[in-house]
Amino acid sequence: MNTDPLDHARILIVDDEPANLKLLDKMLASQGYAQRILIQDPREVLDRYREGRPDLIMLDINMPYLDGYQVMEQLKALDDPLLPPIIILTAQHGQDFLLRALAAGARDFVTKPFDRNELLMRVRNLLAAQLGHRMLHQQKDVLEEMVRQRTAELNQTRLQVVQRLGRAAEYRDNETGYHIIRMSQTSALLARKLGWSDADCELMLNASPMHDIGKIGIPDPILLKPGKLEPTEWEIMKTHAAIGAELLDGDDSGLLRLAREIALTHHEKWDGSGYPQALAGEAIPQSGRIVAVADVFDALTSARPYKKAWTVEAAEAYVRDNAGSHFDPAVAACFLDSLPEILAIRDRHQEPEE
Numbered sequence: 001m002n003t004d005p006l007d008h009a010r011i012l013i014v015d016d017e018p019a020n021l022k023l024l025d026k027m028l029a030s031q032g033y034a035q036r037i038l039i040q041d042p043r044e045v046l047d048r049y050r051e052g053r054p055d056l057i058m059l060d061i062n063m064p065y066l067d068g069y070q071v072m073e074q075l076k077a078l079d080d081p082l083l084p085p086i087i088i089l090t091a092q093h094g095q096d097f098l099l100r101a102l103a104a105g106a107r108d109f110v111t112k113p114f115d116r117n118e119l120l121m122r123v124r125n126l127l128a129a130q131l132g133h134r135m136l137h138q139q140k141d142v143l144e145e146m147v148r149q150r151t152a153e154l155n156q157t158r159l160q161v162v163q164r165l166g167r168a169a170e171y172r173d174n175e176t177g178y179h180i181i182r183m184s185q186t187s188a189l190l191a192r193k194l195g196w197s198d199a200d201c202e203l204m205l206n207a208s209p210m211h212d213i214g215k216i217g218i219p220d221p222i223l224l225k226p227g228k229l230e231p232t233e234w235e236i237m238k239t240h241a242a243i244g245a246e247l248l249d250g251d252d253s254g255l256l257r258l259a260r261e262i263a264l265t266h267h268e269k270w271d272g273s274g275y276p277q278a279l280a281g282e283a284i285p286q287s288g289r290i291v292a293v294a295d296v297f298d299a300l301t302s303a304r305p306y307k308k309a310w311t312v313e314a315a316e317a318y319v320r321d322n323a324g325s326h327f328d329p330a331v332a333a334c335f336l337d338s339l340p341e342i343l344a345i346r347d348r349h350q351e352p353e354e
Helices: 018-030 042-051 068-077 095-104 116-172 177-193 198-210 213-217 231-238 240-248 254-265 286-300 312-321 329-337 339-348
Strands: 010-014 035-039 056-060 086-090 108-111
Touching: 010 018, 010 042, 018 035, 018 116, 035 042, 042 068, 056 068, 056 116, 068 086, 068 095, 086 095, 086 116, 095 108, 108 116, 177 198, 177 286, 177 329, 177 339, 198 254, 198 286, 213 240, 213 254, 231 240, 240 254, 254 286, 286 312, 286 329, 312 329, 329 339
Parallel strands: 010 035, 010 056, 056 086, 086 108
Antiparallel strands: none
16 A cells, blocks of 8 residues: 655644644644654754654744744754754734744744644645655765766776786886886875875875886887997987877876876976976976986886896985986985885885896
């Protein structure tokens, strides 16, 4: 058997006159409203409200302790996003009085003595409207949760794409996955020390592994050449920064925007002698300046088929000596101050012995 959803509405009735409470209770019961909460002392309204949000409040104005206006002020102070409609119960007919009640938050009013049919019709109309508002509110919450979940899925997908592209670049280059881990963790550490937010440091951790993605576009004879590159070969090698930026272009997510910025600028130098744009000083995005130090230090201290690993002391001296020329002096100073933590990262992610 189908039941009217309005029959289950929770109705709060506030009146200091027991006779009025009894009359209203009887009228509403006759229409099948099963959840009727009768309150004679207006000081109890907030507690009863918190026990279970009502769908409608029927409120007398002239009461001891708290009048109806004060009760409405208390209810409004709750900041309930779905405050139920309020019907004022009053024996007064003056326009100023009614306007004040409506301005205080009332949605309708019924004058005493009550006309049964008028009262029940007003109750039903307001309950139907409140039910509609509640359904829209619930639907809005559901839609917001769906959007949140879909956004999280999209961000996770982007992250996986970036990580897989980073792996693809590793397979083509002489660099290793351990270099990528050390360099990205060092970059995130420096970003945090330089005042980046937690969210931006997380982006740095996940975007910086893409710094050399453009090497995918460099021919193998140049990319994998064990010896020194000829000048023409070096010019081709330098194009990997622009290639990487082009590969990562066209997406408005924070992750890929930062990855593109790093790929394009991590070979720029503080004195303007870098590539591909010969940017200088603070014209180089800070992300590129951070990754430049982290990448160079780890590359110097790592053994490769074409070179031996530098000692930590030699690589530290290189960073110090090139602050103000190759490296941003502030980033280089932060790096040197953070060296114990950076070496701990290096120790945790050592290359496996062959």
